[in-house]
Structures are given as structure tokens and as C-alpha cells.
Amino acid sequence: MTEVLRLLTRAQKLLRAAADEAMSRHGVRVGQNLVLEVLWETDGLTPGELAARLQVTTPTVVNTATRMEAAGLLVRRRDPADGRLVRLHLTPKARAAEQPIAEARRLLAEHATATLTDEERRHLHSALKKIIERMTASTPPPGPGEDAE
Amino acid sequence: MTEVLRLLTRAQKLLRAAADEAMSRHGVRVGQNLVLEVLWETDGLTPGELAARLQVTTPTVVNTATRMEAAGLLVRRRDPADGRLVRLHLTPKARAAEQPIAEARRLLAEHATATLTDEERRHLHSALKKIIERMTASTPPPGPGEDAE
DNA sequence: CGCTGATCATTAGCTTGCTATCGATTTGGA
């Protein structure tokens, strides 16, 4: 029963490692790729907005943004209307990486699921969605003394 | 297509967070739990052996072991026959945590997959195994210029 | 018997998550 959790962890780890290797060939680490995906679509978001979209905490985005700034992928600009806000803007370098990285991601997804039939892919998709829904909705964490003993 | 990867990442993250919270109630963090699972079965393994079983690098085990030693969960003992080796032995405290933690893990797995039918669970299981097999076997990483362009 | 190469664990340093805290800015109420 607990076996599924292990498989899920292992699969995710393998995929993440492969993604990181692929992205790194384009000068982008796997975590930065997620930020890029959102900013390619909507440039100039704040760290907080980005964090909400990525379902990650703000400090995570701030730290990643700092590394990306150092790598020349984005710049921070203070919002003129509200001094608390910082807006993240992609550089031409980041825009130039869009096509190759999107392609790399597509290839990886194809490769990983190449041995699955369309039906299996659909089953996997729906099973994962059910798990996610289950873990996000309400989620009374299964504390001890629910049905135990 | 790339959607499945996102779902897999998200599901794994949710599960890991829930597991960490559950384990923490027993004084064990989620990464340490993996070490415990192996040592409960086979005490006295070396960091290298443990790393191989967990499919993790040796430094990861070393660092986790250091934290666990500080937490009083295990002790390091030099192998008398081979001075290069270090053997990790669980303390009574770690043994006492076995039942509650195993139970917590079981409950979590049950909770997470509660909305799946048995058939869906089997499908999920086999799909994940296929992905893992695909990613481990040979794995010519999908570099650019395979079928692109 | 001694030295060289292999085999371990450890350390250093990085990425990516997290929580908790701090500092600055804005806003709303008195």
C-alpha cells in the first residue's frame, strides 16, 4: 500500500534529475525553469504573485530570482506606484531560451511516457489528479487514532 | 503532454509535506524516516550500503545520519575489521518509534489513495513502474536533435 | 616490507524547498 508512495517519489526524482540535466544544457536549472514558464507568459509579476502561481512560498521565489538575476535571466524593478512591490522582468537572454527549453521539456515528457499507451497516460493523469485533490481538499491529516486500534 | 510531469511533481510534493508533518509528530523528519525503514530491518549498515539501498548518494546519508545522531536516533561505530567503514546502529529511541511511524506512513498512504478504486491503484502502480523503468534503463537523455525540426 | 592505487566516509559548496523574523512601505482610522 505504501509502495505507491515510494514509486511516486522515485519517479519524480528521476524525472527531476533528467529535467535538471536537460535544462542545464541551456543555462537554466530546474527550479528556474518553473519561474521562466510563468514569466514567459506574464512578464513583470511580483515575487508574491509568482509564488502563488507556482504554489511555492515567497522566499523560494525570492531566492530563485536572486540566482536568476545573477545569471542574467531577469532584473528586479521597484513598482513606481507601490514601493513595497518588486516586479520581475525577463532579459532578452531569458526570452532567447524559451524555445529550446520548452522543446527540451516536451521531449522529456515524451520520453518518460513513451512506453505508456494513451489509455495508461489518461489513467495516470486522472489518478494523480485524484490524489492531489484528496491532499489539498480539507486534508484532515491522518493523525493517529482515526481507525487505528 | 508535459502536464503529467507537473501533476506528478505536485502530488509528490503534497505527499512529502504531509509525510513530513506526520513524521515530525514522532520526532523524525521525512528524510530520516527512509533511513529508519532500512535500519529497522537491517541494523549496522554502512553509509555506502544505506545509500545504495535508498538510491541516494553517500553524502546525503552521511548528513542525515549526523542529524539523526544529534537527535539521539543512531550511533556511529567504527568497523573493527575495516577501519574505513562506519556502521550505523539504531538507539532504543529509534526502535521505539518504529510502530507509530510505520502506522503513520500506512495511514497517509491510505488517506492519499482513498478516492481511488483498486483498479485505479493498480493502473497507477504499473504506470509509475513503467516510467521508472524507462528513466533508469539506458536513458539516452532526450537531447535536442532527435526528432526535433 | 613498503608504496601505490583503490575504497570508504567526510567536508565543502550548490539548489530548492520550508518556517520564522525583520524592515520598509502603504493604508485606514482616530
Add this chain to the structure above:
DNA sequence: TCCAAATCGATAGCAAGCTAATGATCAGCG
């Protein structure tokens, strides 16, 4: 108008991965 509360981003510090480099010990060969 001004001060307190709310809202942000940034920082500090931890866990858990990784790779690369260090250091200790062993084994085998000359």
C-alpha cells in the same frame, strides 16, 4: 494629519538532494 496595522520583499537558518574534493585506511604488488 498621524500613528498603528497590514502587506510586501528580503534575510536567516534548517532539511534534503547533488557533485567535487579531502583524508583515512586497506590491499596488492614489487
